[in-house]
Amino acid sequence: MKLTVSPKVRPELDPEFIPAILWNRAYRAEVAASGKGVDIVVALTRSNGTVSTLSTAIFPHEGDYAALNIKYVERLIKYLLWMKGGYQVTIAGCDALADDLRKIYCPGGAREFDYKIMGEKIYGRPFAIVNCPLAEAPRSHEIQVKLGGHLDGCRIGFDLGGSDRKCAAVVDGKVVFTEEVPWDPYFQKDPEYHKAGIRDSLKRAAEKMPRVDAIGGSAAGVYVNNQPRLASLFRGVSEEDFKKYVVPIFDDIQKEFNVPLVVANDGEVTALAGAMSMEAAGVLGLSMGTSQAVGYVNLDGNITDWLNELAFAPIDYRDNAPADEWSGDLGCGVQYFSQQGVARLAPAAGFDFPKEMPFPERLVKVQEAMAAKDERAAKIYRTIGCCFGYAIAHYAEFYEIRNLLILGRVTSGEGGEIILREAEKVLKAEFPALAAQITFRTPDEKFKRHGQAVIAASLPELKK
Template identity: 45%
Template sequence: MKFLNVEIPVKNLPELDQGFVPLGLFFKHYAMGATKPLCIAVERSGGQIGTWECKVYDTPEMAEADAYYVDRLVKFLLWSWGGFKVYICGNDKLAEGIKKAYSVGGSREFDKNFMEGVYEHEFEVVALPYDQKPAPFQKTESVGRHTNGARIGFDAGGSDRKVSAVIDGETIYSEEVVWYPKVNSNPDYHYLGILAAMETAAAKILEKGRKVDGIGVSSAGVYIDNKCMVASLFLKVGKEDFDAKVKNIYTRAAEDLSRILGYEIPVVVANDGDVSALAGAMGLGENGIMGIAMGTSEAVGYVDGEGNICGWLNELAFAPVDGQPDAMEDEWSGDIGCGVKYFSQDGVNKLAPRAGIELDETEPPAKRLKVVQGLMAENDERAIKVYESIGVYLGHTMGLYAQFYDIHHVQMMGRVMSGRGGDIILETAARVMDEEYPEVKFRPEAPDEMTRRVGQSSAAASLPEVK
């Protein structure tokens, strides 16, 4: 395969998506011939700065490849680390291209506005000489893994909400309830569902003669001080309602439950991807864990080699994985080739018609996924092709993620990973990694079936520290 004058030897392509251009291999083989040093630095809150050292060609014949490489690299780093200021150190022309993209009317205007909303800071792109590049500075923090007391764990997914009651580390009750938060504009719909779930779990704890000592919440989106800064989960809620009723939706529900029960209950809210990683770390008793939940979106979290959360966004649903020019567009960000359309129920629904499976496009994505899962349960060859294709996507993308994260284990969770289809995804991904990325030592794995689906809510229960 030749892409932007870069020769990419590819042994494995998805049967249902032969145009797939794995960015993991593009980054790897582009770098082999580049010689001019470049540093990309990303600044976020608290003066934290991540730096990425790389090289570009800086020749006329490779100008398009240089621009594409830096565009995709900046995009990946922003959605991995998060930040409001990007420094391009060592090439003013490439810096100018990034500055133009991350401006009003630019190709990355969505990303600019998103980061400004998260960090409440104007987005900037700065060009610097290579020898004036910023010094890296990162902070990490320990979170979760508390098992004492009686706790509620709540996990807000895009197709179902999950809640667990956990007493002294043992899950005594878990339930899943289908809901449709991404298509509902009334924030009271979301709030009442959240409160109902918490009340259900509280009742199970009270039945055991215990009081509720804490509430942990795992939810898609970006959370700072338990406040929802932005989340696709509440996509249809208008800004006024979002500011008034969504930013504090989980703390409000905890306060209302506290009033009902007659005592104050502490609450901690965390990104669902980080809780997914925490669930994996708790299950394995190890660190250096990436957790990926494949459901309505691709939720990613990361626990570093010391067992800490890095404070990164890890919103890899919106980081690129595919370079093909006609890759599927994400309707939220407006970009193409990003993880959300490959590692979610949207990925299944995208591939199913290509395999000859007719789906009712008027049905919600979760119901269409169930149709494919039903066929998979019957060993339908068309469904097998869907899951094998996702496995090829995953194998290549693990090779990409390994370039940016120190990973010892990747734990796969979520509705898409349920059943035999999830097993096929893992088997195929491992084979692709063996053949394409033998230098990467880990292979994606999955916990048991119940943990795949409700493990996050149980891990969420461990978030608050209670006396």
Template identity: 45%
Template sequence: MKFLNVDIPVKNLPELDQGFVPLGLFFKEYSKNATKPLCIAVERSGGQVGVYETRIYGTPEMKAADDYYVDRLVKFLLWSWGGFKVSICGDDAVAETIRAAYSENGSRAFDKGFMEQVYETEFVVESLPYDQKPTAVQRAESIGRHTNGGRIGFDAGGSDRKVSAVIDGEPIYSEEVVWFPKTISNPDYHYQGILAAFHTAAAKILEKGGHVDGIGISSAGVYIDNKCMVASLFLKVGKEDFDKKVKNIYTRAAKELSNTLGYDIPVVVANDGDVSALAGAMGLGENGIMGIAMGTSEAVGYVDGDGNICGWLNELAFAPVDGQPDAMEDEWSGDIGCGVKYFSQDSVIKLAPRAGIELKGESPAEKLKEVQALMAENDPRAVKVYESIGVYLGHTLALYAMFYDIRHVQMMGRVMSGKGGDIIMDVASRVMDEEYPEVTFRPEAPDEKTRRVGQSAAAASLPEVK
């Protein structure tokens, strides 16, 4: 396969998507003969700076490849690390291309606006000489695994909310309550649901003669200093109500419970992907864990090799994985080739017609169930869908390994359930064996111990209680 003057030796392509250009292989082959040093630095909150060293060609005949490579690299780093300032160090022309892309009317205007919302500051791209590149500043934090005392763990899902009461590491009560956070615009609905869950769990702890020592919360979205910056759970809430009632929704509810009980209760809010990775780390008793949940979207979390979270976004649903020029567009960001269309129910729905499956369901969830039902009967068309996703996954896990120190990847979510999930993991492992033997991990399903830890119980371990 030849792409932008780069030869890419691909052995495995998805049967239902023969135009797929594995971005990791492109990065790898592009870099082999590039000689001009380039550094990309990304600054995020708290003065933290991620630094990525690479090389480009810097020649007229490779300009298109250089621009594409750096564009995809910056995009990946932004959605992996998060940030509001990008420094391109070592090439003014490439820096100008990136600056134009991240302008008000540029091709990455969505990304610019999203990062400005998250970090509440203007997004900037600057060009620096290579010898003036910023220094990396990283402050990873220990996350969870605290089990002393009485704790409330809350997991805010899109279709149900879960709460656990935990005393000295042992869950004494858990419940799931159906709710509809994505369709309701009044944030008081969300607040009352959260507060009710807190009170239920607190009552169970008090019944046992315990004391509520901490509240840990797992919630989809981007959270900085326990504040909700962006979250699909509050999709219908208007901006004014969001700023006034949603940004601090979890700390407000914790404060109200504190006032009711008559003492302060520490609270920690974390992204649900990171908490799922934490649950995996607690279950396995190891670190360097990436958790990937393939459901409505692709949710990713990461606990590093020291058992810490890095303050990264890990929003890999919007990080690029495919280089083909006519890859499917993500309706939200307007970009193409991003993970959400490869590792969620959208991927199943995209591939099913190509396999000859006519989907009749109204909603994406119903369409996924149709394909899963066919898979349960070993329908060869459904097998092709899951095999193709397995090829996507094998190539993409090797891409992720370029940016993350991964020892285990745990695959979760509705798309991974049943026979289809087994096929995805088997095919992904074979692709990695054949194309990326240097990558040491393979995808795995959470074991029973990890499942028993559970998302809400893992969330309960978030606050450190003295």
């Protein structure tokens, strides 16, 4: 049995793209039409007893149906793991499906990367897929916390990116100093390179204020209690040195300054900055830069304990989708909504870049071509925008989105405007209710003036 998916809008440089949202809807429609649906619950357990659940229905797990069930549920699990996180996945209502999924999420399995990262790396315990009767399915238990918005005192904020690190000094909400310093952290093997760079930026910001009361930071990756658990900035560091020197890097810096220090995922800070700038809630912030960074501020104006690492979340279900060079999985967001996505599409558009040319330089060349009204560049941006429209609809099945804040180097200039136009075109054609519900936002002057580093400075609360 094979599902047929026919998008109303096809990305011109990626015509075989199969939107996750449409494949999932086609699967659910077939299950409902068969009259054979089996109810299941998928539950993800995280630290502190938090649990996220999803209820759905599958075909009886037998014969030709089994392969469809595995694709549907495995892709959902992969998405939920990187959106919400979890060291244990419970399949309630189908033991046979759980058995098949365990063969995928295990050492040597197709999702060995996720097995290792979600277990010991992020949550410090073995990852497991378990099963139970439907009646014993875990119940959802979500938490939310208020983060940021503190501008009293003398604060330092920093933002660590893949090609530069930004730093700001803020005194009672007034920006007195900002700085951007180029660096190349990705494949540096010595963690002292990273620590020295961060210290250098903090020191120069501190010199612009009478004292330092608090430090807030924004960086790509997963951070638990200020400790990096998964961060592309430190990819070049060995596993042994990562545990020994990188995990405590911000704890060490906090001890040196002896002030409150909070480090958060850069996507989270982006969403927070957008919410503060727009004075709005239900904000999904998405940055298309070196990678795909995402953060979410819920309808109450708070953040959650979710990971929001959608760079690893699948949005394309075709069997020959592009592979993520880190995890090896197919059809994940980073290959579509980042400078990697631009570099991937460039040859199909007619650009002939040298193999050794770094992705940031390829993006610059495409942006220059766009500024010159080169149709090749326009095709790249239209393709990204089309895929983005379908991805937004997929994300909206899991997030309550009222405002979508889009930024990052890929969205700079006229190319960014094309991306948004194409995404809105897809929403209006396929998902008109969503098109009416979601407001697209790009950084306004207030956001630009405060910046990521400045908002990061507002993360810690001063002790009263």
